[in-house]
Amino acid sequence: MEKSSQLSVISKQLSVNSYQLSVIGYWLLVIGYYLGIIQKWIRNKVLGSVCYLLFTVYCSLFTATQKWIRNKVLGSVCYLLFTVYCSLFTATQKWIRNKVLGSVCYLLFTVYCSLFTATQKWIRNKVLGSVCYLLFTVYCSLFTANCSAQGKYLITFKDKNNSPYSVSKPLEFLSQRSVNRRIKQKIAVNTRDLPVNPSYLTEITKAGGKIWFTSRWMNAALVQTTEANLTNILKLSFVKGLEINGTIDDPRTRTGRQKSKFEALETEAFNYGLAKTQNEMIGVNTIHDLGLQGQGMMIGVLDAGFNNANNIPALKAIFDEKRIVGTYDFVKKETSVYEDDGHGTAVLSCMGAYTEGSMIGSAPKASYLLLRSEDAPSEYIIEEANWLFAAEYADSVGVDLINSSLGYTTFDDAKTDHTYADLNGNKTIAARAADWAAAVGIVCVISAGNEGNGAWKYIGTPADADSVIAVGAVTATKTLASFSSLGIPTDKRIKPDLMAMGQSVAVVAPTSSVTTSSGTSFSSPILCGMLACYWQAYPNLTAIEVIDKARKSGSQYDNPDNKFGYGIPNLSKSIQILNTQNELETWLEVFPNPTKNEITIRLRNFTGKTYELNLTDIAGRRYLSETMDSQIKTISLDKISSGMYFLRVGNDEKNSLIKLWKE
Structure with a gap:
């Protein structure tokens, strides 16, 4: 008890x-x-x-x-x-x-x-x-x-010291095509082109970091790790710091197919000629009639996904002719880009579609590199980093042009929002990436944005970059589309740069139907495709020269503003600008010029390859379409009237467009 x-x-x-x-x-x-x-x-x-x-x-x-x-x-x-x-x-x-x-x-x-x-x-x-x-x-x-939660951090490095790579051996990290582009434009390979030092990546991995991507141009790496490991990584002697203070990714995990946030504003059956206005407005039909349809040119498309693009009849020729040179998804870190968003499919169709009697894009015979950098259902600043990685990848493959119908202003994580002052052309990750791409000889064509009616109102980034063509949108009657983003009033630079049709334009949807849709997302690729064909005719121009010629051909070049920029480019005018320079081609002779009855074409260094010959007038009407597989060929002009004509001589390697006079 x-x-x-x-x-x-x-x-x-x-x-x-x-x-x-x-x-x-x-x-x-x-x-x-x-x-x-x-x-x-x-x-x-x-x-x-x-x-x-x-x-x-x-x-x-x-x-x-x-x-x-x-x-x-x-x-x-x-x-x-x-x-x-x-x-x-x-x-x-x-x-x-x-x-x-x-x-x-x-x-x-x-x-x-x-x-x-x-x-x-x-x-x-x-x-x-x-x-x-x-x-x-x-x-x-x-x-x-x-x-145990991990975030992604953009970590920058102090230097590229003791790198196993050398500017004297660029083929170890760049393709031959990429090197050739630099050589043609007299651009030297420099230390910015060198990859991140592999030993730095090894040390970060040992410290608990997972490397997602690296940036040659920024000298940085996208690293996934915990905050505890990040503290140790930032103490490493070669680490400079964080490009963005904090994580830059969306912490949510998504599975399954994603729904596009780029909805078509209109949809209707396509009849023959619906795409005619958008192409003729900037002279695409004229350059196509010269036989220039993008042959030999490579365009990198940075977008949100290319859903079902590999199964669409209007894009079949690109795949059948193996002109899709590569694909990569920088959101999911995988090669396939055909399962997610369909925005890029519509964008690609503006350039690459070819269905006779239905729709022909502005560069139907170009080659394309399809890269997904945008995660459509959300908006996080990691997408700008993805844009940087994608642009570098495009450079290494050897693209001539980049079209990106993407833009960034504010984000789901408000602390990373941009301000108007940030969009000065040199501050954001995306703008710097675009300028670096231009510095290695790539023409970057970027949609200005669809904020004209929104609270933001002005262009986004990377459209603000100094060395890109930011493309706004006009209607079929060449008036400003109400949604087209304007240039920032406090910025004295001219933005947007140029305009193209962006309201009710013909596009191909992921469902394979040809519909109409609106946005600077589509005015940009229409213009980009035209520039690819334009550059095809004059391969010795540099990227900066192509941009300059395009701006000078604008309908209001002499009186630009922050609504239309330099205006709507005129391709015929651009061709005339080039030909008034009377540049002597070192590989080709055409004589006599002017002529009364016939001309003789002589290839100075004939190598046995076949060349295409096309003769058109200023309106784009074609009078001659032949091939040339010998060093000298004489052509009779008895049956054509007196006047000015354009003779194109070229193949996938060389092109020349010559102004010819018939007396």
């Missing part, structure tokens, strides 16, 4: 002690909650150790009295969970820095502790005990998940 009484006293003392401990724990959690709001959540090791000690004693007491839900096994499991939980907490000192998760955990503890305080029996009821056990299990699982 006496022994029983002593046990009763001990039991009551334990109950009182456990009650007091729980009250202390409760108030510690209340304090912790408010600390969590300012993202500190008990970062102090001493306080963490105290909490850990309280929990250990607390759990031990209940395990000893066999009242921890009256089950020793379950008590041991709970004790283990708490021990692991507190150890993690003490080690990381982060204690759920996320406000939402912190609030949920706080609520769980409040309910738990309130129940305990009210009963003072520490959940002797099995049902209540089970509920609390479940709450703790969920809580601990959430905490563990949060502790």
Whole structure:
């Protein structure tokens, strides 16, 4: 009896002690909650150790009295969970820095502790005990998940010292085509072209980072890691810092097919001639009649996805003729780009579609590199980093032009939003990437944006970059499309640069139907395709010269503004500008010029390859279409009237367009 009484006293003392401990724990959690709001959540090791000690004693007491839900096994499991939980907490000192998760955990503890305080029996009821056990299990699982969460960081490096790569051996990191583009434009390979030092990447991997992509131009790497590992990575001697302060990715995980945020504004059946206006407005028909349809030119398309593009009849010729030179998805880090968003499919069709009597794009015989950099359902600044990686990839493959119908202003994570002042052409990741692409001889054509009616109103990035062509949109009657983004008034530069038809233009949807849609997303590729054909005729021009000629051909070049820029380019005018220079071709002679009856064409360094000959007038009417597979060929002009004509001589390697006079 006496022994029983002593046990009763001990039991009551334990109950009182456990009650007091729980009250202390409760108030510690209340304090912790408010600390969590300012993202500190008990970062102090001493306080963490105290909490850990309280929990250990607390759990031990209940395990000893066999009242921890009256089950020793379950008590041991709970004790283990708490021990692991507190150890993690003490080690990381982060204690759920996320406000939402912190609030949920706080609520769980409040309910738990309130129940305990009210009963003072520490959940002797099995049902209540089970509920609390479940709450703790969920809580601990959430905490563990949060502790191991990883983000993506754009980490920059101080130098490229001791690199195994050399500017004297560019073919180790660039294609021959990419090197040839530089040589043709007299652009030297420099240290910015060198890849990131592989030893730096090795050290980051050892420190717990996962390398997603690297940037030669920025000398940076996109690294996925925890905050704890990031702290150590940033201490490495070769690390300069973070390009963006904090994670740059969308923390959500998506599965399944994504829905496009680029919806067609109109849809209707396509009849012959619906695409006529958008092409004729900038002279695409004229240059096509010269036999220039993009042969030998390569266009990189940076977009949000090319859903079903590989199965669409209007794009069949591109695939059948193996003119898709490559694909890559920088969002998912995989090669296929045909399963996700369909925005890029419509964009590609503006250039590459070819269905006689239905729709012909502005560069139907060009080659294309399809790159996905945009994650359509969301807007996070990692997409600008993806744009950088994609542009570098396009450079290494050897593209001549880049079309990107993408633009960035504000984001789902407001702390990374751009301001108008940021869009000065040199600050954002995307703008710098576009300028770096231009510096290696690529013509970048970028949609100005569709914010004309929106709160932002002005162009986005990379359309703000200095060395790109930002393309706005006009209607079929050449008036400003209301949605077309304007140039920023405080920026004295001319933006947008040029205009093309962007309202109710013909595009091919992922469903294979030819429809109409609106946006600068489509005025941009129409113009880009035209420039590819234009450059095909004059392959010795540099990228900067192509951009300059295009601007000078604008309908309001002499009086530009921040609505239309330099206006709508006129291809026929551009051709005349070039030919008034009377540049002597070193590989070709055409004589006599002017002529009365015939001309003789002589190839100075004939190598046995076949050349195409096309003779057209200023209106684009074709009078001659032949091939030439000898060094000299004479052509009769008896049946054509007096006047000015254009003679194109060329193949996939060389092209020349010569102004010819018939007397």
